[in-house]
Amino acid sequence: MKLLAWIRSVAAKFFRRSQVADEMEAELRSHLLLRADDLERSGLDRAEAERRARIEFGGYERYREESHEALGGNFLETFVQDLRFSLRMLRKSPGFAIAAVLTLALAIGANAVVFSVMNALILRQANVPQADSLYAIERGRDKAINHSYPDYLDLRDRNRSFDGLAAYNVAAVGLDTGDNPSGAWIFEVTGNYFDVLRVQPYLGRYFHGSDEGGPNSAPYIVLTYAFWHSHFQDDRGVVGRTVRLNKHPFIILGVAPPEFKGTLTFLFPDFWVPIVNQEQVEGLNVLNQRGNRGILMVFGHLKAGVTRVQAISDLNSIGAWLEKTYPKDDGRMNFYLTRPGLAGDWLGGPMQGFLTGLMLLAGLILLAACANLGSLFAARAADRSREVALRLALGSSRRRILRQVFTEAVLISLVGGSVGISASVFLLHGLSVWRPLSGVDLHVPVNPDAKVYLVALALALASGFLFGAVPVRQILRTNPYEVVKSGSTAKIGRRISVRDLLLVVQIALCAVLVTSSMVAVRGLWRSLHSNFGFEPRNAMLVGTNLFMAGYGGDQVPAMQKRMIDAVEAVPGVESVGLVDRPPLYYGANATNIYTDKTADPRPSNAAFEAVVYNITPGYFDAAQTRLLAGRTLSWHDDKNSPRVALINREFAGKIFGSVTSAMGGYFKRLDGTRIQVVGVVEDGKYGSLTENPQPAMFLSILQQSPSNGTVLVVRSKRDPQQLAAALTSTLRNLDAGLPADIQTWNQELDGALLASRMATVSLGVLGMMGAMLSITGIFGMAAYSVSKRLRELGIRVALGAQRKEVLQAALGRAVKLLAFGSAAGLVLGILASRVLASIVYQATPRDPLVLAGVVLVMLLLGLVATWIPAQRALSVDPMMLLREE
Amino acid sequence: MTDQAQLLPGTLDLLILRAVSLGPLHGYGVLLRIGQISGNALLIEQGALYPGLFRLVRQGLLKASWGTSENNRRAKFYELTTAGRKRLREETDSWNRLATAIGSALAPQPEEV
Numbered sequence A: 001m002k003l004l005a006w007i008r009s010v011a012a013k014f015f016r017r018s019q020v021a022d023e024m025e026a027e028l029r030s031h032l033l034l035r036a037d038d039l040e041r042s043g044l045d046r047a048e049a050e051r052r053a054r055i056e057f058g059g060y061e062r063y064r065e066e067s068h069e070a071l072g073g074n075f076l077e078t079f080v081q082d083l084r085f086s087l088r089m090l091r092k093s094p095g096f097a098i099a100a101v102l103t104l105a106l107a108i109g110a111n112a113v114v115f116s117v118m119n120a121l122i123l124r125q126a127n128v129p130q131a132d133s134l135y136a137i138e139r140g141r142d143k144a145i146n147h148s149y150p151d152y153l154d155l156r157d158r159n160r161s162f163d164g165l166a167a168y169n170v171a172a173v174g175l176d177t178g179d180n181p182s183g184a185w186i187f188e189v190t191g192n193y194f195d196v197l198r199v200q201p202y203l204g205r206y207f208h209g210s211d212e213g214g215p216n217s218a219p220y221i222v223l224t225y226a227f228w229h230s231h232f233q234d235d236r237g238v239v240g241r242t243v244r245l246n247k248h249p250f251i252i253l254g255v256a257p258p259e260f261k262g263t264l265t266f267l268f269p270d271f272w273v274p275i276v277n278q279e280q281v282e283g284l285n286v287l288n289q290r291g292n293r294g295i296l297m298v299f300g301h302l303k304a305g306v307t308r309v310q311a312i313s314d315l316n317s318i319g320a321w322l323e324k325t326y327p328k329d330d331g332r333m334n335f336y337l338t339r340p341g342l343a344g345d346w347l348g349g350p351m352q353g354f355l356t357g358l359m360l361l362a363g364l365i366l367l368a369a370c371a372n373l374g375s376l377f378a379a380r381a382a383d384r385s386r387e388v389a390l391r392l393a394l395g396s397s398r399r400r401i402l403r404q405v406f407t408e409a410v411l412i413s414l415v416g417g418s419v420g421i422s423a424s425v426f427l428l429h430g431l432s433v434w435r436p437l438s439g440v441d442l443h444v445p446v447n448p449d450a451k452v453y454l455v456a457l458a459l460a461l462a463s464g465f466l467f468g469a470v471p472v473r474q475i476l477r478t479n480p481y482e483v484v485k486s487g488s489t490a491k492i493g494r495r496i497s498v499r500d501l502l503l504v505v506q507i508a509l510c511a512v513l514v515t516s517s518m519v520a521v522r523g524l525w526r527s528l529h530s531n532f533g534f535e536p537r538n539a540m541l542v543g544t545n546l547f548m549a550g551y552g553g554d555q556v557p558a559m560q561k562r563m564i565d566a567v568e569a570v571p572g573v574e575s576v577g578l579v580d581r582p583p584l585y586y587g588a589n590a591t592n593i594y595t596d597k598t599a600d601p602r603p604s605n606a607a608f609e610a611v612v613y614n615i616t617p618g619y620f621d622a623a624q625t626r627l628l629a630g631r632t633l634s635w636h637d638d639k640n641s642p643r644v645a646l647i648n649r650e651f652a653g654k655i656f657g658s659v660t661s662a663m664g665g666y667f668k669r670l671d672g673t674r675i676q677v678v679g680v681v682e683d684g685k686y687g688s689l690t691e692n693p694q695p696a697m698f699l700s701i702l703q704q705s706p707s708n709g710t711v712l713v714v715r716s717k718r719d720p721q722q723l724a725a726a727l728t729s730t731l732r733n734l735d736a737g738l739p740a741d742i743q744t745w746n747q748e749l750d751g752a753l754l755a756s757r758m759a760t761v762s763l764g765v766l767g768m769m770g771a772m773l774s775i776t777g778i779f780g781m782a783a784y785s786v787s788k789r790l791r792e793l794g795i796r797v798a799l800g801a802q803r804k805e806v807l808q809a810a811l812g813r814a815v816k817l818l819a820f821g822s823a824a825g826l827v828l829g830i831l832a833s834r835v836l837a838s839i840v841y842q843a844t845p846r847d848p849l850v851l852a853g854v855v856l857v858m859l860l861l862g863l864v865a866t867w868i869p870a871q872r873a874l875s876v877d878p879m880m881l882l883r884e885e
Numbered sequence B: 001m002t003d004q005a006q007l008l009p010g011t012l013d014l015l016i017l018r019a020v021s022l023g024p025l026h027g028y029g030v031l032l033r034i035g036q037i038s039g040n041a042l043l044i045e046q047g048a049l050y051p052g053l054f055r056l057v058r059q060g061l062l063k064a065s066w067g068t069s070e071n072n073r074r075a076k077f078y079e080l081t082t083a084g085r086k087r088l089r090e091e092t093d094s095w096n097r098l099a100t101a102i103g104s105a106l107a108p109q110p111e112e113v
Helices: A003-015 A017-041 A046-057 A060-070 A074-092 A094-123 A149-158 A193-197 A225-232 A275-282 A308-325 A345-383 A385-393 A398-433 A450-468 A472-477 A480-486 A498-528 A555-568 A619-623 A649-655 A720-734 A745-788 A790-798 A803-836 A848-874 A878-884 B011-021 B027-037 B046-058 B082-106
Strands: A134-139 A166-176 A182-189 A220-223 A242-245 A248-255 A271-274 A297-301 A335-338 A539-545 A573-579 A590-595 A608-615 A627-630 A644-648 A666-668 A674-681 A696-700 A709-716 A740-744 B062-068 B074-080
Touching: A017 A046, A017 A060, A017 B027, A017 B046, A017 B074, A046 A060, A046 B046, A060 B046, A074 A094, A074 A398, A094 A345, A094 A398, A094 A450, A094 A745, A134 A308, A149 A297, A149 A308, A166 A193, A166 A275, A182 A193, A182 A275, A193 A297, A220 A225, A248 A275, A271 A275, A308 A335, A345 A385, A345 A398, A345 A450, A345 A472, A345 A498, A345 A745, A385 A398, A385 A480, A398 A450, A398 A472, A498 A745, A498 A803, A498 A848, A539 A720, A539 A745, A555 A573, A555 A709, A555 A720, A573 A619, A590 A649, A608 A619, A608 A649, A619 A709, A644 A649, A649 A674, A649 A696, A674 A696, A709 A720, A720 A740, A740 A745, A745 A790, A745 A803, A745 A848, A790 A803, A790 A878, A803 A848, B011 B027, B011 B046, B011 B062, B011 B074, B011 B082, B027 B046, B027 B074, B046 B062, B074 B082
Parallel strands: A182 A271, A220 A248, A608 A696, A644 A674
Antiparallel strands: A134 A297, A134 A335, A166 A182, A166 A242, A166 A297, A220 A271, A242 A248, A539 A709, A539 A740, A573 A608, A573 A709, A590 A608, A590 A666, A627 A674, A644 A696, A666 A674, B062 B074
16 A cells, blocks of 8 residues: 555544544445335335334444544544543542652652663763773772783783773872962873873863873873863963973963863863873872882773774783783783773772662662552542443443553653653752762762653653553453443452552562661661771861972971971860871772791782771871780881881781781781781771771881871861861961861761762662652552442441441451561562662661661551541441432 | 354455445445345345445545435445456455365365265
8 A cells, every 4th residue: 555645544534533524424324324215115114214224233333433443544533532531531530640640750750860870870981982992901800990000001012902002090289370279180191091082172282192201201281171161261372381280380282172071980180191290290100110000090992893802812911921021010910891981890890789779779669659550540440440331331342441541541651750850850960060079079970861861751651551551451351231230339359459469569669668778777877886997086187298289208207297296286186196098088008918938929929918007106096096905106116117017906817817926926018028016906997888807007107108198187176167277277387388188087988988878868768769659559559448448337337336347347458468568578678688788888687676667667657558548437427328328 | 144154254345345346336235235246145234344445445445435326315435446456356366266275175075975
């Protein structure tokens, strides 16, 4: 058949709908008249003839409907009809419509939010050309993303799989543009960085590999568009200007386009600086140390036609060569590829796990919502059985009725979906502009894109069909004769109905959500009250960077001592200690430890890795870390005396067996220095709150090469704000050009707690949504069963039933289902919570408080949800009811 | 009446085409013509004719126009289009092949005798 003709006929039929319908009616009527004429001729009177003609014709409505369908153009028309009818039905029961739309809006909204976070952080690729072929290289068993610069050079020059490999590092610097020196976050990058990423400058030019010529040879800066906009007011004249970076002159070469902000999803640099100038930027140059894996990330585009597997085997052959050539520095060197956006599996792994878990929970919410709506629909279908029966009796087909039911379901799901997605867009916008940590320009760029809308739409449609399908069996089974004959009094089945099952499923799902959110909240509470190995209360951290202020070499320890002395003199200060980097500050520095018997220290025969802190004698006092044995450091443990260390209990157990046997013992570091243990302190948290006990050692800062980071721990009971002011003026008296970042230790811990906080908040929200859904579900079911049985309850009351018995008759079933669902959900929730334990510190479901909490919450929910139906059942007036019938 | 045969699914369209091939007819006329040419051996509910007619019009096998019946009633008359004529030929051939095959398969075989 000709498509065009068909389309025309459909369109014509649709627009001339009434004309076509009229014509068809006329034709059918003419048939009846012609037949009646014939019958009349055969001797019947006219009235009888017409009656016979109609009987012989068969189901008039049915054939009219079928003819209509055969005429084409029926789909749209039927659809519009159904739509109108559905809207009319929904207008007639606004309570049902609003409840259904809100339920779905909640569920779709939750899914849209979680999916768009997942989309933004995991699925979305870096904003550079050909992002599909861009990979970062991971190393070793732990899939570490960091590398050493010499290893990077070997990988870059020896591989045959990449179109160039670039590397970068994140650093903080002090920038002086002439008037107001301020801190900035930068990426130190290799010369080929921009060329490897194939991005073009917005203004001026980029630096290239050819600009590199040894340490400090390329004092250039490329600005991000945002930084150019905020700090240089879009001044096109900045190209060629000289600014001072940590007091060293650097030339601004150009500005990157607005859409290019580096390849990290959550951290945008202010500008880029060549990594060969590391000494000027960070104060020390480690680019020649093969064992120092200080390069954050190495990445590049795979060559066209090279697969990931080929690239990995290529890299691994270089790795084997590295292991053989540099056994002292390079331990196990096997490689993997990952996406560059999330700093590899270090961050990407747990995040992916958590988001997948969250997505699953959001999916459960949607399922619970569908179960909820499904039972609402089933109840509605039961109420409408009379209408359905009437339509069937009048010749409507079951298919047609089902179509209408589905139209209604999809209509609700689409309206609910759009409300949900609009709400989630607001929420996501809030998240996108949110900066979770003060001091670090951390981003959560989660604005939804087309993919999110598409997924939300698909979910809405799918759930519409899912809950729309619940009453199908009920409608197919309707026997018009029976229903019309016996009226709408529903039989009160003792069987388990689909509705009961749905309610149990829904309550179980909600109980899972409630359980997991309580487990998470409890875990966070515990992690906030656990022993960190230091006492963050009543302590201030003063972070400075002496290199930024121009100190170097031996000036550093001298200045550090002066700072400590000055701060100790501030009134109210109890003790002051200095550490190069406080515990729980964005990861920890770790180093290989060797037993004293190891003759040849190299990575492959290390005993274990220990976290290392360089401290001054006052640190343990200021941090309130408990000394278990031995002595703390003293100012005499300097360059001229034997190397000493304090170790934690875990370290002592690992290498010496016990705390007492550790005292006076020796161990070695990679460079072969022997270090004597003079004391043992308690274990603490170093890298993250969720870590297992880690071995840690504390070295005298006087016996180490001058350290870049200088953080004073100041213990005082004074008001933090007053103290901060006093500290600022004290430090300004020492050196007005010293940038200092003063905050309480608890504020500083926000960073370490961010992950569990966010996890807890999101789980808490999902748990609350689950609770709300279970309330509406139980309420719907209880209210429905009470309204269906009002007459029976009236009779019971009339016959002298007591309140208890009435309640039991009205709500016994709902309560039983609730108890059953909650129990199932609790068990499932406990099983599911094992997954949580990996993200939320100390999240254990085997906690009596959690179990009791869940039971209590579910009880409360049940009470709240059945309160109104119970009141209604109790206020039954038998006289009224019996009179009505 | 009682020994009328049920229509095989799909054969109504063929019968309509055949009835109309003998000259333009209105719906009721089609019914009478089918009864006439089949010797009233087929049971067709009258209303069932119309969905079939409309379907054939939509497929372009029939064309319809309003006219006046022999006893002065307004009625819609159907006639075959070229495509309809071609379809009738094809369907007739394929029906005959089918009928022959089924007939010979059901006929008493020599070994059964």
